[in-house]
Amino acid sequence: MNKNSKIYLAGHRGLVGSALMENLSEKGYSNIVTRTHKELDLTNTIEVAKFFETEKPEYVFLAAAKVGGIVANNAYRADFIYENLMIQNNVIHQSYLNGVKKLLFLGSTCIYPKNSPQPMKEEYLLTDTLEYTNEPYAIAKIAGVKTCESYNLQYGTNFISVMPTNLYGPNDNFDLEKSHVLPALIRKIHLAKLLNESKFDEVLKDTKLKTIEEAKEHLLRFGVTENSVEIWGTGNPKREFLWSKDMADACVFIMENRNFKDIFSKDKKEIRNTHINIGTGQEISISELAHKIKDLVGFKGNLVFNSDKPDGTMRKLTDVSKLNNLGWKHSVSLDEGLTKIYNWYLNDR
Numbered sequence: 001m002n003k004n005s006k007i008y009l010a011g012h013r014g015l016v017g018s019a020l021m022e023n024l025s026e027k028g029y030s031n032i033v034t035r036t037h038k039e040l041d042l043t044n045t046i047e048v049a050k051f052f053e054t055e056k057p058e059y060v061f062l063a064a065a066k067v068g069g070i071v072a073n074n075a076y077r078a079d080f081i082y083e084n085l086m087i088q089n090n091v092i093h094q095s096y097l098n099g100v101k102k103l104l105f106l107g108s109t110c111i112y113p114k115n116s117p118q119p120m121k122e123e124y125l126l127t128d129t130l131e132y133t134n135e136p137y138a139i140a141k142i143a144g145v146k147t148c149e150s151y152n153l154q155y156g157t158n159f160i161s162v163m164p165t166n167l168y169g170p171n172d173n174f175d176l177e178k179s180h181v182l183p184a185l186i187r188k189i190h191l192a193k194l195l196n197e198s199k200f201d202e203v204l205k206d207t208k209l210k211t212i213e214e215a216k217e218h219l220l221r222f223g224v225t226e227n228s229v230e231i232w233g234t235g236n237p238k239r240e241f242l243w244s245k246d247m248a249d250a251c252v253f254i255m256e257n258r259n260f261k262d263i264f265s266k267d268k269k270e271i272r273n274t275h276i277n278i279g280t281g282q283e284i285s286i287s288e289l290a291h292k293i294k295d296l297v298g299f300k301g302n303l304v305f306n307s308d309k310p311d312g313t314m315r316k317l318t319d320v321s322k323l324n325n326l327g328w329k330h331s332v333s334l335d336e337g338l339t340k341i342y343n344w345y346l347n348d349r
Contacts, residue, residue: 001029001059001102001256008033008057010042010091011064016106016164018171019248020061027252033057043086052094059255060103062091062144066137067108070232070312072178073134081136088144092159096151103159104255105148107141109240109277109318110134111163119281119319122163122273131313145275152260153271160260162251165279165318168337169244170344176222181286182241185293186345188229191219193299195226227301232309235287240279240317243332243340250278253328262326279318280330296338 001007007024011017012034024032033055041047042064066083073080088105095103112120113128125145130138141163148159172183179187187206194203200212209215216225223230254276264274284292290303323329332340 003028005058006031007059009061015172017063019244023248023252048090052098058101060095060100062105068178069180070133077136081140084140092147105144105161107163109163109165110138111142114313118315119317121319125273158260161275163277164247165240165242167244188224189297189299192224192229228304230304233311234307235305237311238283238285238315240283243337246330246332250328277318277320279320281320283317
C-alpha cells in the first residue's frame with residue numbers, strides 16, 4: 001500500500017474498525033473509504049456489488065461483523081451465522097470480481113476447537129469439536145478463512161486472514177447483555193460501586209433509566225447490586241486479551257509488509273491454515289481479571305461466581321510465533337490497557 005492507495009475499511013465504527021481507522025490515519029493514509037450500516041448494508045449482495053463497482057477500492061480491511069459475548073452468541077445463533085456469512089461472502093467475492101490488490105479478513109480465535117492444545121497454533125484449526133455456545137459464529141469465521149484461502153488458490157488473489165484474540169479498547173461494546181467479558185465486567189463492577197456509594201444520579205445517567213428503583217431492578221437481572229456482582233461460571237477459565245490499537249497495528253503491518261505467498265511453505269502439496277494469529281501469548285483467569293478490575297474501579301463489595309452458568313472454553317491462548325517471526329509483537333500490557341479502557345469508559349464513551 002502507498003499513502004494514496006484507495007482503502008475500503010468495512011466496519012469502521014466498531015472496536016476493531018475504529019482502531020484500524022486511527023492507525024491508518026496516523027500512518028498517513030489519506031484515501032480511506034467508509035460506509036455506515038445505513039449507507040451500505042453488507043448483507044445485501046446487490047448493494048455491495050454496486051458499491052465495489054462504483055468505488056473500486058485497491059485494498060480492503062474486512063472488520064465488519066456481528067459480534068457479542070457468550071450470552072448473545074448462544075441466544076442469537078441464527079443471526080450470528082447468517083449475518084456474518086453474508087457480510088464476508090459479499091465483500092470477499094466482490095473484492096475478487098473488482099480486482100482488489102489485497103484484502104485482510106479479521107476473524108477470531110474462537111475458530112479453534114473447544115479442547116484445542118494450548119497455546120493454539122494455526123494448524124489446530126478443524127481438528128476437533130467447537131465450543132457450543134459460539135459455534136455458529138465460529139463456523140462463519142472458519143468459512144471466511146477458507147473462502148480467502150480458496151480464492152487465493154483458485155484465482156490468484158492476495159487475501160490474508162488474521163485471527164485476533166479477545167480484544168478490548170475504545171469504542172468497545174459495554175451492553176450488559178451482549179458485550180464480551182472484559183467490558184461487561186468493567187461496567188457491572190463500576191455500576192455496583194456507584195450503587196454502593198449511593199451515587200444514584202450517575203447510575204441513572206449510565207443506565208439511561210428514570211428512577212433508581214427501576215435501575216436497581218434492571219441491574220439485578222444482570223447480577224449487579226450495591227454489595228455484589230455475579231459473574232457467570234467458576235472464574236477458572238483463562239483468557240488472553242489484546243489492546244485494540246495493538247491489533248490494528250499488527251493488521252496494518254501485515255498489509256504493508258506481507259503477502260499470501262509469504263505465509264505458507266511452497267513445498268507442501270496441501271496448502272491450508274494460512275491464517276495468522278494476533279495476540280499477546282499471555283493469559284489470565286476470569287477470576288484474576290475480575291479482581292484486577294475490582295481493584296482498579298475501587299468496588300468494596302463481593303464478586304460472586306455462579307458455577308451453574310457455563311464457563312465456555314477453559315483456555316484460549318494463541319500461539320503467536322508465526323506473527324512474531326513475521327516481525328511484529330504487541331506493546332501494551334494488560335494492566336496498562338485496563339487503566340486506559342476504564343478511563344475511556346468514564347470520560348469518552
